[in-house]
Amino acid sequence: MQKTAVTQQPINELIAKRWSPRAFDASKPVSHEQIIALLEAARWAPSCFGDEPWRFIVWDKNADAKSWQQAFDCLAPSNQTWVKNAPILMLVCADSLFGHNQKENRWGQYDTGAAAENLCLQASSMGLVAHQMGGFNTDAAREAFKIPAQITPMAMLTVGYEGDANDLPDEIKTRELAPRKRKPLGEHFFTGTWGKPVKA
Amino acid sequence: MQKTAVTQQPINELIAKRWSPRAFDASKPVSHEQIIALLEAARWAPSCFGDEPWRFIVWDKNADAKSWQQAFDCLAPSNQTWVKNAPILMLVCADSLFGHNQKENRWGQYDTGAAAENLCLQASSMGLVAHQMGGFNTDAAREAFKIPAQITPMAMLTVGYEGDANDLPDEIKTRELAPRKRKPLGEHFFTGTWGKPVKA
Numbered sequence: 001m002q003k004t005a006v007t008q009q010p011i012n013e014l015i016a017k018r019w020s021p022r023a024f025d026a027s028k029p030v031s032h033e034q035i036i037a038l039l040e041a042a043r044w045a046p047s048c049f050g051d052e053p054w055r056f057i058v059w060d061k062n063a064d065a066k067s068w069q070q071a072f073d074c075l076a077p078s079n080q081t082w083v084k085n086a087p088i089l090m091l092v093c094a095d096s097l098f099g100h101n102q103k104e105n106r107w108g109q110y111d112t113g114a115a116a117e118n119l120c121l122q123a124s125s126m127g128l129v130a131h132q133m134g135g136f137n138t139d140a141a142r143e144a145f146k147i148p149a150q151i152t153p154m155a156m157l158t159v160g161y162e163g164d165a166n167d168l169p170d171e172i173k174t175r176e177l178a179p180r181k182r183k184p185l186g187e188h189f190f191t192g193t194w195g196k197p198v199k200a
Numbered sequence: 201m202q203k204t205a206v207t208q209q210p211i212n213e214l215i216a217k218r219w220s221p222r223a224f225d226a227s228k229p230v231s232h233e234q235i236i237a238l239l240e241a242a243r244w245a246p247s248c249f250g251d252e253p254w255r256f257i258v259w260d261k262n263a264d265a266k267s268w269q270q271a272f273d274c275l276a277p278s279n280q281t282w283v284k285n286a287p288i289l290m291l292v293c294a295d296s297l298f299g300h301n302q303k304e305n306r307w308g309q310y311d312t313g314a315a316a317e318n319l320c321l322q323a324s325s326m327g328l329v330a331h332q333m334g335g336f337n338t339d340a341a342r343e344a345f346k347i348p349a350q351i352t353p354m355a356m357l358t359v360g361y362e363g364d365a366n367d368l369p370d371e372i373k374t375r376e377l378a379p380r381k382r383k384p385l386g387e388h389f390f391t392g393t394w395g396k397p398v399k400a
Contacts (some may be wrong), residue, residue, distance in 0.1 A: 005240070005244040007237070007240040007243075007244070008236055008240060009233050009234075009236040009237040009240055010237065011237050011240050011241045011244070011322055011325075012214065012241065012321065012322055012325040012326075014212065014214060014321075015241045015244060015318050015321060015322060015325075016244065018244075018246075019246075020246055033209050034209075035398075036208055036209040036385070036398070036400050037207070037209040037210065037211050039385060039389045039398060040205070040207040040208060040209055040211050040385070041211045041212065041215045042389075043207075043382050043383075043385060043388070043389065044205040044207070044211070044215060044216065044218075044380075044382060045317060046218075046219075046220055046317070046320070046332060048334045049334075050381075052382060052383055052388055054388060055388050055389075055390065055394075056388065056389045056390065057390045057391070057392070057393065057394060058389070058390065058391050058392075058398060059391075059392065060391075064391075064392055067392040067393065094310070106334075107309075107313075107334055107354065107355070109309040109310045109313065110294070110309045110310065110312060110313035110316075110354050110355070111313055112310060112313065113307075113309065113310035113311055113312065113313030113314040113317070114313040114314060114316065114317035116310075116314065117245060117246070117313070117314035117317045117318060118215050118317060120246070121212065121214075121215060121321070122211055122212055122215060125212040125215075126212075132246060134248045134249075134306075134307055145393045145394045146393065146394045146395070147394050148394070154307065154310050155307070155310070180244075181250075182243050182244060182252060183243075183252055185236070185239060185240070185243060188243070188252055188254060188255050188256065189239045189242075189243065189255075189256045189258070190255065190256065190257045190258070191257070191258050191259075191260075191264075192257070192258075192259065192264055192267040193257065193267065193345045193346065194255075194257060194345045194346045194347050194348070195346070198235075198236070198239060198258060200236050
């Protein structure tokens with residue numbers, strides 16, 4: 001389904017077309033080569049001091065169903081209803097400390113968000129879709145996958161081929177078919193000083 | 201200058217080619233339409249609960265040199281040596297609270313990093329370059345631009361046309377000409393559980 005962003009100036013097609021579907025096609029696996037391409041896109045994001053504070057754990061249902069299930073079990077039930085059809089699950093984490101001196105890295109989460117966005121855009125560019133979720137049990141994930149204390153689990157995400165929205169439960173289907181929307185540009189984008197809306 | 205990422209599987213060209221130069225061409229302004237396109241790319245990033253926690257302030261040297269200078273003055277001296285040639289400066293901020301209930305948004309910085317990455321990729325796609333910096337005085341920026349307490353200044357960034365690396369001071373020129381590098385894939389990307397390297 002195309003949900004191209006409505007913008008006041010044309011933007012790059014890859015960025016305009018990325019969105020976060022919930023309908024996945026359970027019959028189409030994602031290849032190992034595709035997974036590596038997704039991770040490479042994340043890997044080449046920029047980061048403060050080149051620290052690369054992101055960490056990703058990948059679960060491929062077709063390669064290791066048991067581990068995938070363990071990851072799936074960490075998700076909020078509301079997400080599980082649609083994630084069940086997604087062949088790939090990932091957990092995106094941020095290091096809270098710099099690697100070179102183990103001091104606080106205040107850009108750890110910010111840089112990790114950039115890496116995850118690269119991954120989502122890369123998915124789009126390969127004809128896949130990706131969807132990030134905040135709704136998961138971080139303590140359960142930390143316990144199940146032995147995530148160190150200095151690491152913050154930020155998001156879980158799904159990757160796969162887009163499925164048929166008609167297969168979704170009614171409430172989720174309604175959200176799936178709704179138009180994408182954003183606040184007016186001038187609400188969050190300012191010129192010269194705080195709160196002065198940029199004019200398109 | 202091309203510094204295409206070296207990857208184990210091909211990735212999208214836009215993501216592969218984005219990098220963060222320090223040499224800017226002071227003679228080439230960025231148009232208002234280009235600025236809007238950059239902000240639109242950021243605006244269409246994904247965010248938790250669709251909160252769009254990012255805030256951007258833009259300074260255009262050619263439209264308002266005085267405000268641009270105020271922003272420039274917030275930068276660390278080591279950045280000022282090369283930023284002086286960049287026509288556009290921005291400050292990227294993250295809301296620490298959700299807009300709909302004013303409760304803590306633990307994804308505020310993560311989502312803001314995604315928006316900034318979209319902007320940097322959009323710059324690349326228009327033949328511009330962007331460079332993010334953590335080295336600036338957040339208190340000075342907060343004071344100068346009246347940034348509310350719940351908002352966290354994350355990064356300043358430059359946008360413009362790439363200049364000639366030979367015009368940079370020696371030490372910066374050396375960094376500019378060095379190859380881009382990243383840690384081996386398996387160091388930060390795991391499969392099945394924490395610490396188990398993904399195999400390319």
